[in-house]
Amino acid sequence: MAVLLKGTPVVEALTAGLTVRAAALRERGTVPCLAVVRVGERPDDLAYERAAKKRCAAVGIKVRPFVFPADVSQDCLLSAVLGINSDPLIHGCLLFRPLPGSLDESAICAALDPRKDVDGVTMGSMAGVYSGAELGFSPCTAQSCMELLRYYGIDPSGKRAVVIGRSLVIGRPVAMMLLSADATVTLCHTKTRDLPEITRSADLVVVAIGDGEAIGPEYFRAGQTVLDVGINWSEEKQRLVGDVDFERVFPLVGALSPTPSGVGSVTAAVLCKHVIESAGRSEGTESVLRKDCIQ
Amino acid sequence: MAVLLKGTPVVEALTAGLTVRAAALRERGTVPCLAVVRVGERPDDLAYERAAKKRCAAVGIKVRPFVFPADVSQDCLLSAVLGINSDPLIHGCLLFRPLPGSLDESAICAALDPRKDVDGVTMGSMAGVYSGAELGFSPCTAQSCMELLRYYGIDPSGKRAVVIGRSLVIGRPVAMMLLSADATVTLCHTKTRDLPEITRSADLVVVAIGDGEAIGPEYFRAGQTVLDVGINWSEEKQRLVGDVDFERVFPLVGALSPTPSGVGSVTAAVLCKHVIESAGRSEGTESVLRKDCIQ
16 A cells, blocks of 8 residues: 655644744744735735745744735835845745736846745755755755655655656756755656656656646556645546546555645745744854954 | 767867857957966866967967965955956956865855856856856856767757766756756766666766776667766876776767767867857847947
């Protein structure tokens, strides 16, 4: 029987640890704080905002919403981001994307200080995840995959990992993080030939293609760990489904994350983890600054 | 009979094209210029500096050496880099590494403007090669692999590529560049198990481990393209050898780059290409600036 890699216990374990760290930060006078920047009222953004607020409340992180109408100007949004950068009481910034087409999204992202980039959208964070340097943060969904593996005791070291999808939000960063965890990593995409043969040779498969139930049992073999990052609406089933055909794949493999309640359900807790880490780093910076002043 | 992927014709073709572009830049008043920053007198650095100067002279690129004693201070070296950043007549900067242990190399690299980082040492360049954004430049040796493939008409698209070695100088960047060229890319390293099985499944293998003739025929099969990035001194043979056991592998595979006169011999020409591109981009910037002033 395959192991169901549910997100709930991962979230509980993360929340418990983070709550302690948040309390310790508060005791030392640092109230961990997340800025949430939203343009317009897209249902997906609102749903994730609610989840993030709930998780932040559970951990002990203050949330400061920065909400703008869909026709906000570039300058106005840019000013908000620069204000967040310079505000020492804000430790992280979640910026909902994509931004409306009238805005220059890459310029907005570039303006954000990588030290507050808790969802890995800046070039600084990308360089960090690519190089392994402590610079910025990894995208939360990619990090969620790693948290699931860690919680369920699946060590990627020496294993063959295959990632399907090469986006900057999940495919590329999770590949680099698996590499840092000493997996042998293969990155597959739309131009990959013989994909089922490649995935069957893996110990660990991460699927992130955004195509409902497209990956069936022919891609897998017994004993594999499969992380399904896809969250797709099925008109036929009138519910959310993953990229993996769960019903047919689950009986075959060793472990599989469900959709919903799998990788995606861990994302908000990872966001909190990044805010706490950023708050901790800022404390370090402040101590250094104080020390410099004393000398 | 395998194809010998020699660097000489690649260098000649690159030089011919770059010479035309350099002449056009000069005609428009831009003299392409490379700053070479060297600390101490390490023989490897001196050898590559000679090769770079020779190639720059052939193309029509001015070289400005910045040479410091091995005991140079951090501040002094940092000032030189900042001076290079702000000098509009310098388009690229080659910084020999590793720097002496007394210097903070990462701080020196971080100070360099990614727009002049023609050897891909800055976080900006790393983010560029990782994300595919036009930001900075890729490391020259990694780019040399791509130039060899292009010259010999080997299109990585849809092919299985295996890269052995995960360094920031060659393994990671060449993996990302092969991915951008639509290859299915596997990154292998010291923790990889069953390496020969993995490399034999590839169409294209890039070897960059820095271990003389360590990769023998058991890693390969007929028809493969193999790029050997290694340059190692063999005490036994009293000459340079690659990471691949050339004599036993060449008869087996479809194409193999030799050491010396393979990938490494293309590096200086790629450096020139990056300087010319940077000079071209700076021209664009200047036009934009001029336009802004007129308005």
